Amino acid sequence: MKKTILLLTSLIAIALTIVLSMAFSVPGPESRENAVGNLKKLSPGLQKAFNPNDPQFQPLPKPKPGDWLAQHKEPGQTFRQFLFSNPNKPGAHGRKFIYLQPIGNFPQKAPKLQTLQQFLQAYYHPMTTKLLPTIPLNKLTNVRTRHQQLHCPDLLKFLGQKVPKDAHVLMAVTMADLYPADDWNFVFGMAQLKKRCGVFSFHRYGIENDQKQALRRSLRTLAHETGHAFGIKHCIHFHCLMNGSNSLDESDRGPLHLCPMCLRKIHWGLKFKPHERYQKINTFLTKNDLTTEAKWFTSRSETTAPSNEFPPRDK
Ligand SMILES: [Zn+2]
Ligand SMILES: [Zn+2]
Incomplete structure (x- = not known):
């Protein structure tokens, strides 16, 4: 009996050590500096914009x-x-546009497509984002469906053939629910970066209850997924x-x-010029009443303003 208890205790201890060694440890200041890389050869303005120790950036x-x-x-x-x-370098081989492709109808309360386009345009300034005409759901004849859900891999295959030759990326958005495989309930979205396309659903963003939160969620998803299309990993x-x-809860944080x-x-x-980009995003967020988010971009555009780069000249 004693032997069994001893064996069990040591097994638990080994399991705990394995779990603890696998647990993620938050990178410290040195690791963050190393991640941003050497800034010495950059202009003073860019050194300021990428300063890993600026308190406006949080670990x-x-x-x-x-x-x-x-x-x-x-x-x-x-x-x-x-x-x-x-x-993939944006603009290389004539691929200089981000395309936003709506699929199916967007109800009155859903984020406006022009709003999403304007946001992408500000976020990935100075690249131009173009809005494509909506593809009606009944045109998706080769896409499998299940209880009003669209099969995401089929949809991606369909979109892969629609990517314009001058597209850096094509991002499709829909209010329809998506599922990735028969044994899955749903998926928020999927991308096929080699084929330069992705599709994302706003179906589960709570659009009926809180339009501002739904807009914020949609903007985050669009910017995050487009970031992947620029080759950025998590x-x-x-x-x-x-x-x-x-989860939505984690994403909201x-x-x-x-x-x-x-x-x-x-x-x-x-x-881009960092302060110009921050200003554009700030203007967009203020116009769309996302004041909490706008605050950060306001202070950041002030920090990176050219007038802050050098001491003011004597008059
Ligand atoms: Zn991601
Ligand atoms: Zn980051």
Whole structure:
């Protein structure tokens, strides 16, 4: 009996050690600096924009049980690793547009398609986002359906053939519910980055109850998934738009902005002026009454303003 108890105790201890060694530990300041990379050769303005120690950027909070990083072992992707991954450069080979493709009807209370387009245009400034004409659901004859749900892999196959030649990426949005396989209940969205397309459903965003929250959720999804299309993997270094999320609750806790490392990744392809980009996003958020989110972008556009780069000149 004693032997069995001893054996059980040691087995539990071994299991606990394995679980603890697998548990995600939040990267410290040195690891965050290393992830952003060497900034010495950049202009003073860009050094400021990508400063990993700026208090406007927050380290990643410790994942709660059930959160993405508590369940998925992800290695993250430093700026250097991003460059080595040979990501699709926006604008290369004439692929200079982001396309937004609506599928099926959007009810009155759903986010307006022009609003989503304007947001993507500000977020991925200076790339142009074009809105395509809606594809009616009855045109999706080759897409399997189940209880008013669309089969996501079929839909992606269909969209893969529709990607325009000048598209950096085609992002499809729909209010229809999606499912990835017969034994799954639903999926929020899927992407096929090699084919430069993705599809995302706003069906479960609570559009009937809270339109502002639904808009915020839709904007986060669009910006996050487009970020993947720029070759950015999930961020494990900062509290960031590119953090993975397991649920709406976890996603709602995340910010709408990119950390300095992920910002540097999109800047590599887009070459925007950071304060101009922040201003554009800020104008959009203020216009759409997302004041809490706008606050961060206001202060960030002030921090990165050219007038803050050098001491003011004598008159
Ligand atoms: Zn993701
Ligand atoms: Zn990030």
